[in-house]
Amino acid sequence: MDSPLLEVYQYKDRELSSHLLVQLNALRQEGIFTDVLLCSDDMEIPCHRNVLVSSSPYFRAMFCSNFKERHQDRIDLKAIASSVLSGIVDYVYTGAITITMELVLPLMQAASMLQYNRLFEACSTFLQEQLSPDNCLSMIRLSEILHCASLREKAKEMAVRSFSDVAASEEFHELSLPELLCYLEDDRLCAEEEQVFETLLAWIHHDPFSRRGAIHDLFKRVRLRYIHPTYLFQFIANDPLIQSSTLCTEIIESVRRLMFSVSTKCSEDLGPLWVTPRRYTCHETLVVVGGRKNSEQTSREALLFDERTQRWQWLAKLPVRLYKASYVCIHSILYVLGGLAMTSGDGVVSTTVYTLSLKTNQWRTAEPMLHPRYAHQSVSYLHFIFVLGGIGPDKQISNTVERYNSMFNLWEPMTTMPTPVLHPAVAANDQRIYVFGGEDAMQNPVRSIQVYHIARNLWCRMETRTVKNVCAPAAVIDDKIYIVGGYTRRVIAYDTKANKFVKCENMKERRMHHAATVINNKLYITGGRYINSHDVIEDSDCFDCYDPKTDVWTSKGTLPYKLFDHGSLPLVCVSNNPNPP
Template structure:
């Protein structure tokens, strides 16, 4: 566009530069006014010195300094083939080049040497578009040879994002120890720790004699707290190669104590991996709601997932059965649904069945059944165990019995019964102890007790307290305290096991019961339930609220997809499923 000014008109011919280059290229092709011949061995390409000098610092230095080539009629280039030279000269005169899988590498090498940075980056962009898990490690190597940081960064991101697929490639076994250490130690690696361990072992065994000395250093990068205990038990704990290394043996023994011992873990040598190492960045917390009664009070099979990153709810695979007053816990990145009454069955009797859900597969499977059929019971998980407590049995009696599931051995076993059989207590595990707060007796009267189970000793004791009057309320561990969330009351009580004292937190808006509660990050999320109105009516809720212990305040997170109560509310930490590479 032309620009007018006080003293005239500034005329801009937008096509002039490109027309000029086009004319110069025509002159070159007809060998008119060309004053230098660029050669690759016997191949000769006539050019104009001023055009080459204007296009590249390399040629500017060659023709405008005191180099021998500045006065020679022919200039010989080395390290470039004739086809690449033709493409480069065409680019100099037209600004165009067709990049393909066949020519991208020689073009990139030539543009790096002759200093054409825009074409170099165009080649890099093309290679980035061709990245796959099977070639990304090779691309990282190539980028280092060519000093191409953009390609290296993108190729490394692919390697970390699709690590399980990359780990299966032959290229991973060819990495040096330093390169493998950089990948295994990266917080951004996206893959289960079982895959990290398998990659480490495959690399060591590929050249055992040369690589055995790196075992301890690399083994410490496997984040053992996030290994499934069954995988650790069967494939790591007694591995002969790891056992042959004294330093790796120390790591293994430390891991065994943390994973399997119900007793405290004594101090261990400095060789242990940091047991409280955080999960990799790819792990996310998801809120899962399942079962319960929705809208018209019909028992539902729905399973809902809430993603904090997107603030969206989505439906997952439905429960295999319509269950009334079952319980659910998370253990080792899976959800276990225990007992309940199967609605619609010919005989409405308590069930001993256990259903296990994998978020990664979005599938349910049948697990080992409980020893006793029960519903309206409570369940909680600790280390590799699930505890199923109390409830109502086949004879409609209130049970005080408890059983424990060992997920490593896949067995249930009876444990000591609670001192007082109660229904609907708040349950949580903290510091090797299982706490039952309140609940109600067979006459639906509140029980003002804290019943404490010492996990390693298999013994109970009880404490009377006037602070407890909760029924149908969840409990969660939030920091160092156990928080009892409502239960026919608006009250939120935080219990400190160390001091055996209660601290009152900010009240909920409503007197609430039959709701769900779970912790994500450092905050408490409460879902659905039923509220007792001021005129003593009961209303079902679709509310979704968040409590921040730092500010002692509540905020609304919006609404659930529908009104819901008597449901399970769980937090599941896992790596989101990465879609197949395009």
């Protein structure tokens, strides 16, 4: 059969536009049909009006409106160097131009004047490629002179990302007060708040006579909630500049009253400063530390998981192997408290406290606890760490409670628990510590909630049939305490405001000896042990996430190894990524 006739054929010559440019440029070079001269210095460049009009709104207005140039054969462009003008004409006729450091600034100015916007942005892109911490402040000033928003944004991004290097430069010390305030208010600033404070001090000391009056305005930009209390009350509060400002000392006293009252509610004047969120570059990462690894010996490993990169990173190893230590994070420092130190024989019940900062990635020892203990629980609240129960050297379950005050680096005994329990679920919220369930000395489950009022140093006990958890972690999200598993798949949330339990979606397996922590209002569960379909207990490398908004569990993959009786904590990491998660 004959093939059907093609009635319509749409043809598009993709090379026509470039071919026309080549031919137009050849006509220009041969002086054919050129009807205007662009003049600069002693150079005259023949051009076609219609080409100039088509390429630029500037020339369109010049030649198509009632300007005198419409009837002139010579156009003087004295503000543009002849070499720059020649390059722009070549660009108009060929679409190509070579940009160099010597040429870029006069080229940008000419492109701006003649309204060649794509050429202007090409010059901006070239300058963005030259950005470094050493020149980004100069580039910002240049971008403001040139009215180049794209260059300014990239240079500002470089400045906040490399804040440590930039803040040490002479140019930084020459910033005006509004410019410095702009940096300190930027959520993308890659710096801890202690460094922010030290930077504003250095800026003032560069010209103390004229700048010391700005201390209050600058100090309000420091996010005090995220500064270690020791640094705040021993270093910042005693700084002569701070002491010279009544308004600054009032802010510090408001913070002091807030912390001593053990309350999360702040005064009206402190409120806006206290509730300011962390900067985007300070984001929570998940740290997994210690525990029993691959059913073998107690692990010294410490791992960091970054939700942004979805990768695990190995941190410095614990100095010793610790069986059933407790783990807590406060002021961006990881604490490992007590445990059975596996150094010789059966091990020694320890009072030692080890700390790890991501800044140094080195383990150090802190002030030891008052009582040696293992299989205990630790929880942080404001600037306190509370350690509860556990087993002492006498192998008995302890009811003792002690508190570490990070403001004064001091441990102190607190009121003992009403009922000593082992392996309860523990969480702190709204000036209270909640101890759910656990088991007694006879390994019987304890069906009660023991509540400790932090400010009053007082315990009370509530009996409830709902609580029956052993070896289950607890974590707080929006005034709800989630108790996850414990020889069961069950997940329940205790609403501390309504004083009632809410059932949540179950886990896939019955789990115990696992760990739980909260990052970005989601619950992350790591490792543990589970009971398989044959009722056999196995170790787990599971890494799961629960979203309370959707009541849905999702898998995050697996841990690098099987692990139980470990710590899982949120630790703030300062990243040079300026973008929010």
